[in-house]
Amino acid sequence: xxxxxxxxxxxxxxxxxxxxxxxxxxxxxxxxxxxxxxxxxxxxxxxxxxxxxxxxxxxxxxxxxxxxxxxxxxxxx
Numbered sequence: 527x528x529x530x531x532x533x534x535x536x537x538x539x540x541x542x543x544x545x546x547x548x549x550x551x552x553x554x555x556x557x558x559x560x561x562x563x564x565x566x567x568x569x570x571x572x573x574x575x576x577x578x579x580x581x582x583x584x585x586x587x588x589x590x591x592x593x594x595x596x597x598x599x600x601x602x603x
Contacts, residue, residue: 527551527552527553527554527557527561527562527565528551528552529549529550529551529552529565530549530550530552531547531548531549531550532547532548532549532550545595545596546593546594546595546596547593547594547596548578548591548592548593549569549575549591549592549593549594550589550590550591550592551565551566551569551589551590551592552587552588552589552590553587553588553589553590554587555585555586555587559588562588562590566590566592569592570592573594574594575592575593575594576592576593576594577590577591577592578591578592578593579591
């Protein structure tokens with residue numbers, strides 16, 4: 527199981543204003559599905575990530591795309 531952030535070189539059509547950042551969780555066919563679910567729940571509860579897309583591949587591998595809104599902080603001083 528591996529996780530990686532999508533870099534800025536990867537452009538998404540629906541994300542034209544860069545309002546979201548993305549995390550991709552890849553689960554191999556030999557990895558535990560309950561462990562993957564636990565990691566998805568942890569990311570959503572504590573990291574404020576939401577599931578955007580999930581994909582099941584022919585060999586049994588899975589890939590989950592998580593996203594969260596990028597907050598722009600304005601300086602007050």
